[in-house]
Amino acid sequence: MRRVYFDHSATTPVHPAVAEEMYRYVNKTFGNPSSVHFFGREARKAVEEAREKVARAIGSRPEEIIFTSGGTESDLMAIKGVAYANRNKGNHIITSSVEHHAVLDNCKALEKEGFAVTVLPVDADGMVSPDSVAAAITDKTILITIMHANNEVGTIQPIGEIGRLARERGILFHTDAVQSFGKIPVNVDELLVDFVSISGHKIYAPKGIGALYIRRGVRWLPISLGGGQERKRRPGTENVPGIAALGKAAEIAMETMAAEAARLTLLRDRMIKEVMENYSNVRLNGHPTKRLPNHVNFAFEFIEGESLLLSLDLQGVAASSGSACTSGSLEPSHVLLAMGIPPEIAHGSLRITLGKDNNEEDVSYFLDVLPAIIERLRAMSPLYHKVSDDCETCVKTWCR
Amino acid sequence: MYSDKVMEHFTNPRNVGEITDPSGVGEVGNSVCGDIMKIFLKVEDNIIKDIKFKTFGCGAAIATSSMVTEMAKGKTLDEAEQISNKAVAEMLDGLPPQKMHCSNLAADALKKAIEDYKNKQAV
Ligand SMILES: Cc1ncc(COP(=O)(O)O)c(C=O)c1O
Ligand code: FES
Numbered sequence: 001m002r003r004v005y006f007d008h009s010a011t012t013p014v015h016p017a018v019a020e021e022m023y024r025y026v027n028k029t030f031g032n033p034s035s036v037h038f039f040g041r042e043a044r045k046a047v048e049e050a051r052e053k054v055a056r057a058i059g060s061r062p063e064e065i066i067f068t069s070g071g072t073e074s075d076l077m078a079i080k081g082v083a084y085a086n087r088n089k090g091n092h093i094i095t096s097s098v099e100h101h102a103v104l105d106n107c108k109a110l111e112k113e114g115f116a117v118t119v120l121p122v123d124a125d126g127m128v129s130p131d132s133v134a135a136a137i138t139d140k141t142i143l144i145t146i147m148h149a150n151n152e153v154g155t156i157q158p159i160g161e162i163g164r165l166a167r168e169r170g171i172l173f174h175t176d177a178v179q180s181f182g183k184i185p186v187n188v189d190e191l192l193v194d195f196v197s198i199s200g201h202k203i204y205a206p207k208g209i210g211a212l213y214i215r216r217g218v219r220w221l222p223i224s225l226g227g228g229q230e231r232k233r234r235p236g237t238e239n240v241p242g243i244a245a246l247g248k249a250a251e252i253a254m255e256t257m258a259a260e261a262a263r264l265t266l267l268r269d270r271m272i273k274e275v276m277e278n279y280s281n282v283r284l285n286g287h288p289t290k291r292l293p294n295h296v297n298f299a300f301e302f303i304e305g306e307s308l309l310l311s312l313d314l315q316g317v318a319a320s321s322g323s324a325c326t327s328g329s330l331e332p333s334h335v336l337l338a339m340g341i342p343p344e345i346a347h348g349s350l351r352i353t354l355g356k357d358n359n360e361e362d363v364s365y366f367l368d369v370l371p372a373i374i375e376r377l378r379a380m381s382p383l384y385h386k387v388s389d390d391c392e393t394c395v396k397t398w399c400r
Numbered sequence: 401m402y403s404d405k406v407m408e409h410f411t412n413p414r415n416v417g418e419i420t421d422p423s424g425v426g427e428v429g430n431s432v433c434g435d436i437m438k439i440f441l442k443v444e445d446n447i448i449k450d451i452k453f454k455t456f457g458c459g460a461a462i463a464t465s466s467m468v469t470e471m472a473k474g475k476t477l478d479e480a481e482q483i484s485n486k487a488v489a490e491m492l493d494g495l496p497p498q499k500m501h502c503s504n505l506a507a508d509a510l511k512k513a514i515e516d517y518k519n520k521q522a523v
Contacts, residue, residue: 306458382454
């Protein structure tokens with residue numbers, strides 16, 4: 001059976017060149033970067049080269065990058081590190097309702113410790129308005145944390161504009177760029193950000209490696225304590241193979257980004273156009289144009305997302321519904337609900353995220369297998385025939 | 401995560417559809433969690449002669465709907481009322497723990513349909 005992987009926002013395959021680089025540090029160059037001998041020096045060199053590559057990719061200085069275990073840890077360190085370091089200045093944090101749980105849950109945890117958190121709403125496209133950020137700022141605001149691109153719907157936030165507001169008011173600004181990094185430009189001086197989270201496994205490096213950009217001179221405290229690694233900002237013997245892999249993946253992403261974004265945008269827009277034209281009661285979730293080049297999210301009304309995923313999987317197509325992290329719960333995605341999408345429609349969401357190995361044939365294959373699946377599931381749905389202008393619920397939800 | 405039996409019923413669900421002029425109909429579910437299930441009965445001489453379902457829900461919801469219709473078909477109303485959620489799940493070789501409430505739904509929908517039939521008879 002043909003297998004099509006359309007779930008690159010969940011994770012990506014490791015790029016062969018990245019795997020090769022990584023293998024070198026798993027196998028031959030095994031030293032501890034803190035050791036003075038040859039073995040250690042070789043490993044140290046690998047770590048610092050990778051740091052330079054990541055720094056170059058986001059327009060920062062190498063010493064502003066620390067390596068972490070991934071996006072989740074980077075988010076934690078940025079948010080808690082700023083909160084604890086700036087307690088005497090204020091206790092207010094601004095975030096948005098569409099953030100990844102790695103951000104939201106840390107903000108919630110801080111609320112229990114006496115911090116006040118404003119969770120900004122988004123519009124129907126999942127966009128945070130800079131005006132709402134400006135309106136939420138108080139004398140006590142110490143941190144704004146808004147993601148660059150959303151993992152579930154692909155919407156790209158106006159980070160530069162929010163960054164300008166934060167800078168004017170002297171408030172530290174963190175962005176979770178886990179989904180955007182490597183796909184669209186992420187430049188710390190253009191976006192005017194002080195902290196940026198990135199993760200390896202979304203850019204063809206392995207899972208369990210990430211990085212955090214910390215602008216030089218900002219008030220921030222390390223969360224984990226121990227050895228002197230990463231200049232005491234993230235102690236623990238470095239994950240040398242992972243770090244080398246992340247550096248290589250960042251380097252490749254920078255070389256290929258422009259061409260790849262253009263290529264994937266064409267595939268994305270073809271898929272959107274054909275689905276929107278050929279099906280009734282389907283909508284595109286997320287911003288129509290300010291969205292990641294590889295990201296599509298549809299809501300097929302009258303159908304539940306998991307049935308759709310199972311049916312696609314039986315045809316070899318791997319996609320997701322909401323985020324992989326949300327699929328364990330029975331609640332519809334908090335992102336779609338925050339965008340004002342009714343729960344029953346949110347349940348029918350289908351996220352397709354394209355990647356480097358996808359091509360025209362993959363899109364055609366998907367478009368070929370989809371009609372029978374949609375038809376079968378709708379025929380089974382008790383909601384399908386109910387649609388009527390006389391029905392109040394219908395008018396409010398299904399048909400609008 | 402699903403048993404082969406669940407996947408088999410999901411892929412080839414039994415008794416999908418509606419019955420025109422049904423003896424009883426039962427609908428359960430709530431769209432927030434993502435399951436709505438409707439069961440249609442044709443009852444003759446206290447026996448379920450025909451049964452059909454329509455379901456909006458996950459793989460487990462569709463498989464349990466299919467299974468409960470298969471279990472109920474040909475049974476007397478008293479027998480059918482005894483079908484438990486647990487029995488449906490067991491017939492499907494089990495369900496993932498977080499999906500157990502889908503199987504509740506299947507038996508509940510059947511019970512509601514039988515109740516609906518009995519109410520109609522009482523009139
Ligand atoms: C926006 C966003 N932030 C953070 C994470 C977590 O990253 P990691 O899996 O590397 O911890 C993810 C991954 O799902 C994500 O999409
Ligand atoms: S859709 Fe509610 S758990 Fe099955």
